[in-house]
Amino acid sequence: MPAVGARIGYDVTAGGAFYFHPVDAVLNGTCTNPNVVVFGEPGTGKSSTVVAAMLRMMPFGVKTLISGDVKGEYTPVLKALGATPIVLGPGSPARVNALDLGPLTARWDTWTARRQRSELTWILGRWVQLLTALAEAQGYAATVTDEAVLAAVLRRAVGAADANTRLRPITIPDVHRALADPPDELWRESRFADRRQFLDHLRPITDALNNLVSGPLAGMFDAATNVELDWDAPAQSMDLSRLDSRGDKAVAVALTCLGSWSAIATDLQDDGEIRIVVRDEVWRQMRLGVRALMSFDSELRLSRKHKIIQIALVHKPADFLTVGDAGSQAASIARDMLSLFSTRVLFGQTTRVATELGDALSLAEKERLAISGWANHRRGRALWKTENQTGRKVQTVLSAVERRHFDTNIQLRSTYRNSRRETSRNSGAADVASGSIGARDNQSVET
Ligand SMILES: Nc1ncnc2c1ncn2[C@@H]1O[C@H](COP(=O)(O)OP(=O)(O)O)[C@@H](O)[C@H]1O
Ligand SMILES: [Mg+2]
Structure with a gap:
């Protein structure tokens, strides 16, 4: 890869820095489309790598749209950038018309x-x-x-x-x-x-x-749009975390509506800018059924510009296939769909899933082993593979600032902290212990 675009981390085999600029890769003939699919078990560092890519593409004038942030993970990053995420869900007045004519x-x-x-x-x-x-x-x-x-x-x-x-x-x-x-x-x-x-x-x-x-989404996608995307902001997102309590299906349906809406909006936004559209947790939508899969497929296919970089985050190849049996219409759509993503970023997987990935993407034995072994030993490790080129083992390196603003374990950490405080209070040594725990907490936050 030429040294153009976002510097993601280092290539552990070659030892040099690893760069990513999918539009440049299309222009220089390395691949046929700028789209990226990211596979990996939860917690392997998929979203963090996408955030790093998004932030590091900004100096090149590339803007990002997070089309459906299911857990609200991107919100602190957006706020740090001075952008205001659009919050959808119970208690929020924001409406997005699924049938918006947009631009x-x-x-x-x-x-x-x-x-x-x-x-x-x-x-x-x-x-x-x-x-x-x-x-x-x-x-x-x-x-x-x-x-x-x-x-x-x-x-x-x-x-x-x-x-x-x-x-x-x-x-x-x-x-x-x-x-x-x-x-x-x-x-x-x-x-x-x-x-x-x-x-x-x-x-x-x-x-x-x-x-x-x-149903549970009443009022959210069935009235005139009353929010406006700020096309000048370096990044925009639609936070769906409030929907969490409404169940998986509601979230999946919301992702489908948003995906369609933002595809039309970005496609018609004719300002000559390169844009990244992130579809985090898109596997939820894909599981809704073959039609939802087709809807996503047509958004990718009908994208008429090579200036939109679609980044889809999924767990495993089965996410593309659960909607139908092998040999069914869904399975063939899913297989064809993979070819719409020239760049595949493969984070750690179990041996079984690594084998499935190996079949779906025609990986070499060595590549498959990298995913089931090497990639699992540290967060942010992934095999980056562009079409038929040999995959490269890359470690994403996050800066301290990035880590602070994109800590997806933050809730888990604070729950854990509170429960420890509770335990020490109950043990009767509250005064002494809570002081020392507090000190350790501060330290762990700083580091
Ligand atoms: N390259 C990395 N270096 C250090 N920590 C990382 C790296 N990538 C991810 N992490 C940490 O791991 C946790 C899970 O990462 P996340 O990106 O949310 O994973 P996923 O999206 O695959 O579920 C986060 O708290 C994040 O800060
Ligand atoms: Mg994630």
Whole structure:
């Protein structure tokens, strides 16, 4: 790797510094796309390495969007950078419309009719994918007819059918309303015999969308967007930590909505800047079902610029595959999807998972052993592999400042500290012991 971009740490075999600049790698022909997938067991240092990469790309003018920070881990880093994360979840007034037209509305008038048509087809395609993914999360697998009707509903709702008008903003409740109470033209246009047949046929998807609007995410993704991304900030994030109590599925659905929303927003943000979009914990979304996987896949595929670096963080290859059996449609999408990430960063794994990774990524025996052995012996160790080149063993080096602002064990540490205080108080030696424990605590924080 040429010495360009973020200096991540050192190459333990060659001994030199290791640099990372995926856009440069695409331009000089080292790889075909700038996307990065990071594999690793929890706690191996995936997120920390991504934070280091993000901070160290900043001097090159690269900005970052954290699309869904499930645990709120990035919030202290963002604050230290002077940016304000958008907090979504119970108690927060922030809303993100899953069907946001984003920058499309502002550009619309400047485009030719032909460009308008193609942009609209593109955004409607993404929305249909998103809505069917959301329906699947509610336990309903959408049919081709559902998809065709959804596309027709969306097209009518945004006002694409009427010539020369501006696009109308729409929300999921608008779609639900059109399905539950269809105008006559809609069922005729979709070739149903009558209104009754339309209602019967579309009942499952109508109800699935309604559950979303009234379920644990009610109000979060189904009203007009009232937050604005600050495109000038060095980094932006959407903190989902408040959703934690609402369960895994709610978090996964939220990640799906946010992913789609930020993909459209970043794709249309035409300021010529290189941007990193981080999809931490994206495996949660992938587990929702084949549609959620397809939605993520199309966000990667439809990204029309090589100026967006997508970084996806997952645990193991099975995250891509749990949605279907080997040989199924999902498995083949998942396999193809891996090729959309030229750079693979492989942190420590168990022997079993390392073998799976070896198969999925055609790793050499030596590379596989590095992941199941060497990488597990210290945090921040990973095999960095670009397409078919031999992987390089790299140790990420964090600065003291980075470690202070990105300590994902902080909660665990403070709980542990409190429980120790509690124990010493109960033992009757409170005065003496708490003093000394306090002193040791301070010391450990400093170091
Ligand atoms: N390269 C590194 N050097 C020192 N400590 C690290 C390094 N990478 C991670 N850590 C520490 O390990 C802990 C877990 O790291 P994290 O990045 O959250 O892992 P993951 O995202 O894989 O679950 C954090 O407290 C972090 O400070
Ligand atoms: Mg992490």
